[in-house]
Each structure stands twice: as C-alpha cells, then as structure tokens.
Amino acid sequence: MFNWEYLDRFCFISNEGTFKYNIYYPMNFELQSIYMYYDTDNQWKAIYNNNSLSCNDKERILDPKNYQIIRLSPSAKFIDEQSNCEIINKNNNESWYHCFGKRSFFSMRPRWWYFAIGNCDTQNGLYLEYYLLMTNSNNKTNHLLKNRKMLHITFRLFFHSIFCELIASTLLWMHYDNYAENGQGMPLLKFFSMILRQFSIVLFVLLLFLIGKGYTITRAKISICSSIKIIFFISTYFILKLLMLAWEIIIFDPAQITYMSESIPAYCIIYLNIFGWLWFLRCSWVTTKKYPLKKRFYMFWSSPIILLIANFILDNWVREEIIQGVDSAIINIANQQNNFPNNVYEVQYIAQPTLQNN
Known part of the structure; x- marks a missing residue:
C-alpha cells in the first residue's frame, strides 16, 4: 500500500519564489500532507529510493521549524491567511477536502525543492486531484495568455x-x-x-x-x-x-x-x-x-x-x-x-x- 509519493520538483532561484497549491481529496483518505524537501544529502537524497525508510521516517527528516510540512485539513494551522482547507460536496454529495494556499521561498543560492504527498496512517493508500504552480517571477506578471483567456x-x-x-x-x-x-x-x-x-x-x-x-x-x-x-x-x-x-x-x-x-x-x-x-x-x-x-x-x-x-x-x-x-x-x-x-x-x-x- 502506497502512503508516500513524489509529486514534482522546482528550482527556486530568486527571492520571489512562490509555490501555490490547489488540492482536492475525499475525506476517507485523510489526513494527507504535502512534504517539501530541499536538495541536500540529509534530506531528499537521503530519503528518495531508500526502501529502508518508512513514511514516518521520511516525515521525521523534515524540520517543523522550516514549515516543510503542510497538513491538508481544516483543523490544521497555516502560516498565512491566504491558505485554507474546507469541506465540499463532490461526486454525488461525497464529502471532500479542498485545500489551497501558497508558500514563499527565500534562499542564498538557487536550490532544488522536491514535493511529495503522504499519509503515514492510511490504510486506503493515497488519492488526490492537485494543481501545483511554482514560479520565480512576480505573481503579477507570470500569467500565461491561455490562463487569462487571451489565446485568441x-x-x-x-x-x-x-x-x-x-x-x-x-x-x-x-x-x-x-x-x-x-x-x-x-x-x-x-x-x-x-x-x-x-x-x-x-x-x-x-x-x-x-x-x-x-x-x-x-x-x-x-x-x-x-x-x-x-x-x-x-x-x-x-x-x-x-x-x-x-x-x-x-x-x-x-x-x-x-x-x-x-x-x-x-x-x-x-x-x-x-x-x-x-x-x-x-x-x-x-x-x-x-x-x-x-x-x-x-x-x-x-x-x-x-x-x-x-x-x-x-x-x-x-x-x-x-x-x-x-x-x-x-x-x-x-x-x-x-x-x-x-x-x-x-x-x-x-x-x-x-x-x-x-
């Protein structure tokens, strides 16, 4: 049973790096979390393809002080007012979580960040519908014409x-x-x-x-x-x-x-x-x-x-x-x-x- 999966990666190179997420998943798959690892020997390189580590081991590597874990639940505490989770009805009145928000990244050098999803206590595996947006530019100028409905x-x-x-x-x-x-x-x-x-x-x-x-x-x-x-x-x-x-x-x-x-x-x-x-x-x-x-x-x-x-x-x-x-x-x-x-x-x-x- 899979309880931890890699999602995506991105190299943040500026002080304006932003990670936005928009995630939907059924309530019976709670509690899922986003894990954010950076490219060091004691983080991503230490856990990826390491079958000897459990989901809890991969989670314990992350430092809570760096806010590298995002709990996808309405009861979770978020570090900014723009992030939130809510309960919605979807697929024939089935209860789902809808979680959305963003994180800003600041570093002294360009750094790769790796994003994963996990639920270390699940017996059902993982299921989610997600949209991730990682940018290094100003949010006011990073919209594509297609997203603005201007691709005539x-x-x-x-x-x-x-x-x-x-x-x-x-x-x-x-x-x-x-x-x-x-x-x-x-x-x-x-x-x-x-x-x-x-x-x-x-x-x-x-x-x-x-x-x-x-x-x-x-x-x-x-x-x-x-x-x-x-x-x-x-x-x-x-x-x-x-x-x-x-x-x-x-x-x-x-x-x-x-x-x-x-x-x-x-x-x-x-x-x-x-x-x-x-x-x-x-x-x-x-x-x-x-x-x-x-x-x-x-x-x-x-x-x-x-x-x-x-x-x-x-x-x-x-x-x-x-x-x-x-x-x-x-x-x-x-x-x-x-x-x-x-x-x-x-x-x-x-x-x-x-x-x-x-």
Whole structure:
C-alpha cells in the first residue's frame, strides 16, 4: 500500500519564489500532507529510493521549524491567511477536502525543492486531484495568455504562421548551404520549404482579414456573408499558390524561365493580392471607426509589387536570389508588428449569445 509519493520538483532561484497549491481529496483518505524537501544529502537524497525508510521516517527528516510540512485539513494551522482547507460536496454529495494556499521561498543560492504527498496512517493508500504552480517571477506578471483567456484564434494563426515560416527558412538555408558546396543542393528540402512558406503566407493573409474585420478586437463574431467571402478568397489564394508550385515542377521550361513567379497562376495571384489588399483596406477603414488606435499592416500589398519588379526590372540571373531575400525580410518584418491590439477575452467570443444580448 502506497502512503508516500513524489509529486514534482522546482528550482527556486530568486527571492520571489512562490509555490501555490490547489488540492482536492475525499475525506476517507485523510489526513494527507504535502512534504517539501530541499536538495541536500540529509534530506531528499537521503530519503528518495531508500526502501529502508518508512513514511514516518521520511516525515521525521523534515524540520517543523522550516514549515516543510503542510497538513491538508481544516483543523490544521497555516502560516498565512491566504491558505485554507474546507469541506465540499463532490461526486454525488461525497464529502471532500479542498485545500489551497501558497508558500514563499527565500534562499542564498538557487536550490532544488522536491514535493511529495503522504499519509503515514492510511490504510486506503493515497488519492488526490492537485494543481501545483511554482514560479520565480512576480505573481503579477507570470500569467500565461491561455490562463487569462487571451489565446485568441488570431494569436494561434500568428503562431502557426511563424512556425511554418521558421521551418521553411531552415529547410531553405540547408538547401542553399549544400548548394554552395556541391552545386546541387537538396531540391526536396527546397520543395518542402516552398510549400511551408505558402502555408505561412496563406495563414498570415487570413490573419490580416480577421484583423481587418476586427475579429477579437472590436467584435466577437463575423457575419455569415463575410465568413463565406473570406473562406472563398483564402481557398482560391491557397489553390493558386499550390498551382504556382506545380506549374514550376510540371510545365516550366528551365531554358526559358528562371523563377516560378513567371507563370499564369503567379499573375493570377498578383490580381488576387491587389483585390485582397483593397478589400482589406475597406475592412480596416470600417473597423477603425470603432477602434481608431488600430495600426495598418504593410506586408499584404508588398507581394504584387515585388513580383512585378522581379519579372520586369530585375535581371534573370539575380531574380531568385533577391526575391528570396526580400520575401524573407518582408515576412519577418510583418510578423514583428508591435501593435497587436486584442482586447476581447476568449470567453467573450465563445459565449456569443450573451455577448449579442449585451
């Protein structure tokens, strides 16, 4: 029967180290306790994987003066007012303990702390549902966007676009690095990098349309008509991007054509970019009436201009080199926009009926 179990560990390195706990367990498993050991030979190293020690032996190693034991019971004495235990009804009116609180850690050097749960008098073993949070930062700044319900779909699109572009740039670098050595490179890596880059661009264009519409900025819902238009545009845009790649592989004559932008799908993408840019400006203009601090994004209109310059001004022997560099630079600049003014919480556009009534 297990009456002592390891939970987690954390290295507290600053004077602002904080340990927070939120634990639920049935009353018939009382009295459970949290044990906190630090990384010395006479504490954690002395008790872990030492089968000769009982649960009581592992508890006696801890110094009560250091408050290294937290009794999870309403009758226990806590060293701060923010810690408490209460009895609640859970799972068909079964009585449970709910214990929550925090501890602060101060030390002269970074130190590993190990957390365990135990009940040395139990005949039933251990059972608990727990949440532990260990931080070294100020509590006011350690919240993640997901915990704050700020991980919007626009942020997720942005992250996915960044990820695809990062992988594409890495593969492209590997190809050209090898190309500089043997004159052949790795065509397969270059092909996959081009596909991932198109995914990145399409996701970013979709992100711009959602921002232009004010989604998660000034509104929690996009109309059905606008959603259909965006889906149709993005689908067409993505298909043309893939056709441009396929055109280069299947139809291109390398004796006459030097870059994939010299194709019918590429010219269709130019017109589609111009149309999308005008539509984006109109959406942004409408949205800025409600949100005047919103900034413009300049990446969207750059693509048709770059393609026109590449096809009609640049010499063909420098075309691909310059386009790849400029394209990578523009995508990098566009993804580093400092103003990303999301001010609608995720729960606000999940609960759409409530938002509409308000």
